[in-house]
Amino acid sequence: MSGVLVASDLDRTLVYSRAASMLPPGSTAVLRCVETYLDEPASFMTETAVEAVEALGREAVLVPVTTRTRAQLARVRLPGASRWAVAANGGHLLVDGEPDAGWARRVAEGAAQGESLAQVHAHLAAVLDPAWTSALRVADDLFCYAVVRPDLLPSDVVPALVAWAAARGWRVSVQGRKVYAVPATLTKSAAVRELADRLGSRLVLAAGDSLLDADLLEAADRAVKPPHGELTASGWEAPGVTTTARAGVLGGEDVALWLLAQVRATTAVPAR
Numbered sequence: 001m002s003g004v005l006v007a008s009d010l011d012r013t014l015v016y017s018r019a020a021s022m023l024p025p026g027s028t029a030v031l032r033c034v035e036t037y038l039d040e041p042a043s044f045m046t047e048t049a050v051e052a053v054e055a056l057g058r059e060a061v062l063v064p065v066t067t068r069t070r071a072q073l074a075r076v077r078l079p080g081a082s083r084w085a086v087a088a089n090g091g092h093l094l095v096d097g098e099p100d101a102g103w104a105r106r107v108a109e110g111a112a113q114g115e116s117l118a119q120v121h122a123h124l125a126a127v128l129d130p131a132w133t134s135a136l137r138v139a140d141d142l143f144c145y146a147v148v149r150p151d152l153l154p155s156d157v158v159p160a161l162v163a164w165a166a167a168r169g170w171r172v173s174v175q176g177r178k179v180y181a182v183p184a185t186l187t188k189s190a191a192v193r194e195l196a197d198r199l200g201s202r203l204v205l206a207a208g209d210s211l212l213d214a215d216l217l218e219a220a221d222r223a224v225k226p227p228h229g230e231l232t233a234s235g236w237e238a239p240g241v242t243t244t245a246r247a248g249v250l251g252g253e254d255v256a257l258w259l260l261a262q263v264r265a266t267t268a269v270p271a272r
């Protein structure tokens with residue numbers, strides 16, 4: 001084992017929904033399904049990306065780090081994934097799919113510092129108009145998210161929510177059709193730091209595309225993001241963070257290839 005931990009977001013970083021996985025005209029890339037939902041193919045990677053993450057699985061410790069709930073994560077079959085995973089934006093540190101109890105206690109202590117989930121949920125229910133909100137869900141009793149019509153969402157709603165949440169120890173992130181409200185203490189980077197400590201990892205690489213990935217990318221030794229998504233759209237940059245050339249599902253391929261190249265560069269035996 002190389003001692004390298006590769007912590008990667010899934011959606012719109014490594015895996016892409018049907019709508020997000022449209023190939024540009026002329027592309028000869030082949031898509032492979034990596035998630036099935038209600039008997040329908042739901043998420044995809046290119047064959048080249050699949051081969052790259054399989055190699056990552058052999059040459060490093062590949063850890064999916066997602067805002068998905070446990071149930072949503074369980075649907076994804078990420079080739080090369082190790083026995084560890086982070087779900088619910090750091091709320092669960094999973095070992096063979098089961099939550100680590102010690103980590104769950106620390107998450108609960110952190111959540112007690114800010115506004116309660118019930119209060120945040122009630123606020124969202126009050127301000128999200130059913131005219132453009134199709135669902136408001138609680139995720140694993142840790143945070144909540146709404147499913148909205150972005151084309152109908154008034155432009156002042158998200159900035160107001162961001163300010164309301166920030167004053168109460170919560171964060172708001174918009175990813176495609178979903179508006180997330182997450183406790184500020186619930187971070188991907190904290191869960192990855194814990195796992196890196198336990199594994200004694202000597203190097204942490206990370207990948208992500210949304211504002212909920214920003215702390216993960218900043219905390220890593222080196223990181224990569226695609227040129228689409230909330231981070232790029234907001235102009236976010238940080239030292240040591242590379243942006244891939246291609247966007248969309250081909251950007252996912254670039255992310256996987258970049259991570260593999262970094263692992264190989266750091267584990268290469270110097271020539272004598």
Ligand SMILES: [Mg+2]
Pocket residue numbers: 009010011012013208209210
């Ligand atoms: Mg993402």
